[in-house]
Amino acid sequence: xxxxxxxxxxxxxxxxxxxxxxxxxxxxxxxxxxxxxxxxxxxxxxxxxxxxxxxxxxxxxxxxxxxxxxxxxxxxxxxxxxxxxxxxxxxxxxxxxxxxxxxxxxxxxxxxxxxxxx
Numbered sequence: 490x491x492x493x494x495x496x497x498x499x500x501x502x503x504x505x506x507x508x509x510x511x512x513x514x515x516x517x518x519x520x521x522x523x524x525x526x527x528x529x530x531x532x533x534x535x536x537x538x539x540x541x542x543x544x545x546x547x548x549x550x551x552x553x554x555x556x557x558x559x560x561x562x563x564x565x566x567x568x569x570x571x572x573x574x575x576x577x578x579x580x581x582x583x584x585x586x587x588x589x590x591x592x593x594x595x596x597x598x599x600x601x602x603x604x605x606x607x
Contacts, residue, residue: 518542533563540569544576552576565596 519542525535540555553576559569570593577586 515542515546519546531562533559533566533569536562537566537569537572540572544572549576549580553580567593567596570596 519539522535522539522542525532526539529535536555536559540552540559543549543555544552553573556569556573556576559566560573570589574586574589574593577583577589
C-alpha cells in the first residue's frame with residue numbers, strides 16, 4: 490500500500506467511523522477501525538480513531554494505548570496528543586497531562602485547546 494493510499498484510508502475510516510459513532514453505532518465504528526488497522530497497521534490516523542472509539546465506549550486504558558501508538562508513529566500529530574492530554578486530565582494524571590500540554594505548545598503556538606486545558 491502506498492503512503493498516499495494509507496493516508497486516504499486513514500482519512501476515510503476516520504470520517505466513516507466518526508459518523509457511525511455519532512449515530513450510536515460504536516460497535517460498527519470499532520469494526521471499521523479494526524479492519525483498517527489490518528490493512529494499514531502503521532497509520533497514525535487510524536490508531537487515533539481507534540482511541541476515539543475506545544474512549545467513547547469507556548475503554549480508557551485501551552484509548553490511552555491507541556493514542557500512544559498513534560504518537561509513536563507520528564510524534565507531531567496533534568489530535569492524539571491533545572486528546573491524550575484531556576484523557577490524562579480526566580484520569581487525574583495532571584503532571585503527565587501538563588507535560589503533554591507543554592509538548593503541544595512546543596509543536597504549535599496556535600492551539601487554543603492548550604490554554605483551555607491548563
